[in-house]
Amino acid sequence: TGRKVLICSDSVSALYSIQSGSSHTFRRRCVSHSRRFIGENTEVVGEQSLTPELRLRLFTPSCRFWTERPELWPYEDPYWAIYWPGGQALSRFLLDHPAVCRGQTVLDLGSGCGASAIAAILCGAAHVVANDIDPMAAVATHMNSELNGLQPPVCLTHNIMGSPPAAFHLILLGDMFYDQSLATSLHSWLNRCMETHGTKVLIGDPGRAQFEEHAIRRLLRPLAQFELPDSVREENYGLSCSGVWSYTPEL
Numbered sequence: 001t002g003r004k005v006l007i008c009s010d011s012v013s014a015l016y017s018i019q020s021g022s023s024h025t026f027r028r029r030c031v032s033h034s035r036r037f038i039g040e041n042t043e044v045v046g047e048q049s050l051t052p053e054l055r056l057r058l059f060t061p062s063c064r065f066w067t068e069r070p071e072l073w074p075y076e077d078p079y080w081a082i083y084w085p086g087g088q089a090l091s092r093f094l095l096d097h098p099a100v101c102r103g104q105t106v107l108d109l110g111s112g113c114g115a116s117a118i119a120a121i122l123c124g125a126a127h128v129v130a131n132d133i134d135p136m137a138a139v140a141t142h143m144n145s146e147l148n149g150l151q152p153p154v155c156l157t158h159n160i161m162g163s164p165p166a167a168f169h170l171i172l173l174g175d176m177f178y179d180q181s182l183a184t185s186l187h188s189w190l191n192r193c194m195e196t197h198g199t200k201v202l203i204g205d206p207g208r209a210q211f212e213e214h215a216i217r218r219l220l221r222p223l224a225q226f227e228l229p230d231s232v233r234e235e236n237y238g239l240s241c242s243g244v245w246s247y248t249p250e251l
């Protein structure tokens with residue numbers, strides 16, 4: 001039932017968070033249920049993104065729910081089953097410039113399928129945390145790390161922006177400027193991380209209106225711009241490029 005799924009999804013969250021309280025066996029069962037669901041409702045995809053070297057389990061036209069009635073989907077909207085253009089540009093940039101992550105502690109905030117966290121691990125980051133408030137994203141990130149032959153990053157599912165500024169060398173934000181109020185909360189939390197810990201911030205975005213019109217936009221320095229592959233353009237009506245910026249304000 002919907003309630004069971006909800007309880008199960010909360011337990012998945014607890015398993016991937018530091019504050020876990022539920023029974024170990026129950027939590028394991030929920031994670032294995034979520035893994036099975038992801039395995040049955042996604043497809044392993046490689047070549048069609050800006051990072052063909054990464055294999056990811058994603059939502060494609062051959063998946064059942066591409067045509068199934070959406071109300072039958074038992075979880076939150078599956079943002080973790082899409083490799084967003086902003087995350088693609090960010091991951092491409094990291095893989096092209098591995099020194100950016102090498103030896104660094106890295107937080108991928110709003111990690112979705114986990115691709116940018118995986119790219120950071122491949123680049124030799126010292127410690128990688130993937131944070132997403134959707135607990136299914138943590139399960140997907142584990143599965144995608146394994147697909148690429150990697151130990152998964154630490155996955156946290158609480159709202160990290162409600163916590164004191166995090167002590168990371170680098171924070172990655174792939175396609176996180178799709179909602180004005182989220183962008184504003186992010187902006188002030190990033191400022192606190194930079195002021196407190198001197199954290200560096202990299203942002204990947206395909207030029208969404210909410211990003212272009214946000215106050216943070218004029219404080220960004222462009223680092224790279226990528227043309228999106230045809231299949232990514234088709235899935236993201238009207239988008240043709242995706243860029244990477246560094247956030248370097250005078251605080």
Ligand SMILES: C[S@@+](CC[C@H](N)C(=O)[O-])C[C@H]1O[C@@H](n2cnc3c(N)ncnc32)[C@H](O)[C@@H]1O
Binds near residue numbers: 086087088
């Ligand atoms: C557009 S997707 C981007 C996913 C990934 N970075 C990419 O580029 O493929 C945004 C993600 O942010 C997550 N998210 C939204 N609000 C969040 C928050 N306050 N803290 C952490 N994650 C959040 C969503 O669950 C979703 O997975």
